[in-house]
């Protein structure tokens with residue numbers, strides 16, 4: 001589904017990713033861990049097509065197609081979704097209206113008819129229940145005045161409604177209390193399916209207790225320094241990231 | 252008299268020389284303005300003497316005035332001798348003969364606005380008969396209203412059919428001495444609309460001048476007068492679109508609103524005069540005086556405007572809160588794209604006790620547009636417990652445009668509460684990226700964000716107008732980002 005080969009990315013002339021390789025197959029959940037500033041969000045943003053990152057080498061294939069040539073909205077329409085680490089506020093744009101516009105933009109791209117108001121509402125209610133999200137958030141401006149936790153729930157709510165092929169969650173767990181974390185995990189687990197892949201970018205092991213990944217990767221020194229299973233995350237939790245860095249440097 | 256007055260004689264001869272009398276048939280007056288032209292306009296409209304005199308007084312006063320220079324606007328001087336002040340029912344040979352002769356860019360715009368084909372033709376100034384459909388629409392409308400005693404007609408018709416009403420209210424809100432452009436308008440106004448709602452009546456439908464677009468071609472100096480008698484209510488809509496022309500055209504309109512005791516007037520405008528091109532060639536110079544008088548206790552006037560067009564906008568729809576407990580409001584979206592300049596805002600003049608006013612101004616600057624908010628809140632000595640709330644937000648797109656705010660406050664009563672809030676923001680890359688990541692294309696994202704910014708104003712507009720206003724913004728902002 002996703003194949004990243006020797007990806008090199010610079011920001012403001014500074015090399016952030018220096019040869020990153022990653023393969024994600026349909027149905028898999030991958031966790032990408034790493035210390036602050038190691039380039040996790042950079043990777044997520046480059047995958048989603050954000051400006052300001054210079055790809056200096058390597059390639060990315062998404063379902064066999066080169067991803068880097070596509071505009072952000074084309075990637076979204078192709079089924080790539082990013083749950084943002086810092087969701088942005090859009091004053092005056094109703095949250096539900098925004099989501100409906102997003103869903104219909106993608107349906108239109110796929111040649112499907114737009115969802116009518118009733119079908120959309122039914123879908124919204126179903127997902128709201130799963131996430132224990134307060135219905136009043138739907139009537140507010142997109143993320144306007146939302147608490148940190150509400151913003152993250154809203155991201156997962158959008159994810160649940162949009163049902164992408166590949167979901168990238170950038171530190172969705174940070175700033176969540178345990179109840180919120182469980183709701184988010186429930187929402188994500190409900191999306192696991194043989195056709196869908198999920199990349200969890202996280203700093204902490206805690207999320208992985210609730211969403212059990214197939215693979216865990218550690219990003220360090222601009223590349224995947226080491227990969228393993230669920231136990232790697234536990235090891236990181238007890239030993240910190242330093243040993244990975246040393247091991248990578250020694251290799 | 253037997254002694255011939257040689258001076259008058261000479262004048263008469265000169266008038267003849269100028270060919271005004273013979274020109275009567277052709278309905279066009281050579282450029283330039285003098286008393287004869289003013290008289291001619293009045294005569295052509297078969298106006299009663301009071302109006303001719305009023306026009307002449309305005310003209311004489313105008314001669315003593317000069318153009319205001321205080322606005323944050325820059326344009327080459329306007330040569331008032333080059334303007335033709337009466338070009339009214341221009342013949343059909345004047346405009347483009349068919350849609351094929353009209354700038355395709357303009358037609359594309361109309362198409363995007365969802366304006367039906369025959370309407371588009373009318374807007375583009377094509378002389379087609381289909382336009383008369385809309386006139387008859389307006390007429391059916393009018394008869395129905397007349398049954399209830401509501402007068403809604405062209406200004407000229409009002410002068411003919413209801414001269415007493417016109418005489419009682421004309422110039423009582425915007426006197427003919429008011430300002431350079433209003434005074435000029437008073438002297439030469441061509442036509443416009445008149446509306447009178449009798450006591451205690453709620454006008455059952457929105458009154459709209461949108462359909463009178465064919466007449467607008469002549470109406471560079473329109474005059475509108477709306478009178479809401481005691482306890483009545485009326486919502487009035489005004490839509491403007493102008494054909495694209497290379498030369499700058501002066502448009503100096505006046506709107507007067509009078510709300511008597513307990514009456515309410517809602518006046519909404521969607522202004523889309525031709526803005527000129529990206530180099531600043533052509534476009535309307537829109538110098539407009541709009542003022543409402545809350546004359547009676549407990550009366551209400553609200554102005555809602557969406558200003559997307561014109562090369563230059565100079566416009567300050569205002570409220571005089573004369574009656575006790577009267578309420579004024581101003582909701583505005585002003586967009587300056589390309590090389591457009593807008594200097595717009597409002598004046599809230601609190602005279603009565605417990606008067607309240609609300610001002611919400613949303614300025615959008617894109618391209619090389621310059622957008623200024625200029626607002627005055629004046630609390631008179633007797634305006635016990637007056638309240639004003641002003642919110643003034645600017646949105647910038649790109650870095651070659653500008654936003655400016657000029658708030659003025661004059662408070663002469665210590666019990667007044669006046670609040671002013673101002674913000675300036677940009678459409679951030681973060682917001683755009685967020686929308687695009689959700690599959691929403693860049694232009695749709697921009698218009699979504701801009702519409703969100705304007706929401707508090709749009710929700711004041713009647714439903715169909717709100718939709719039109721959103722579409723207009725979309726069209727006006729096309730290509731403004733990226």
Ligand SMILES: Nc1ncnc2c1ncn2[C@@H]1O[C@H](COP(=O)(O)OP(=O)(O)O)[C@@H](O)[C@H]1O
Nearest residue numbers: 011012016035036037038039040041042043052
């Ligand atoms: N827009 C930017 N301008 C300059 N440096 C940036 C920018 N974005 C990220 N960086 C730098 O890139 C590195 C990786 O950042 P990031 O991808 O956000 O890391 P992580 O998400 O793993 O914490 C950091 O050193 C950060 O300072």
Ligand SMILES: [Mg+2]
Nearest residue numbers: 040041085171
């Ligand atoms: Mg990060």
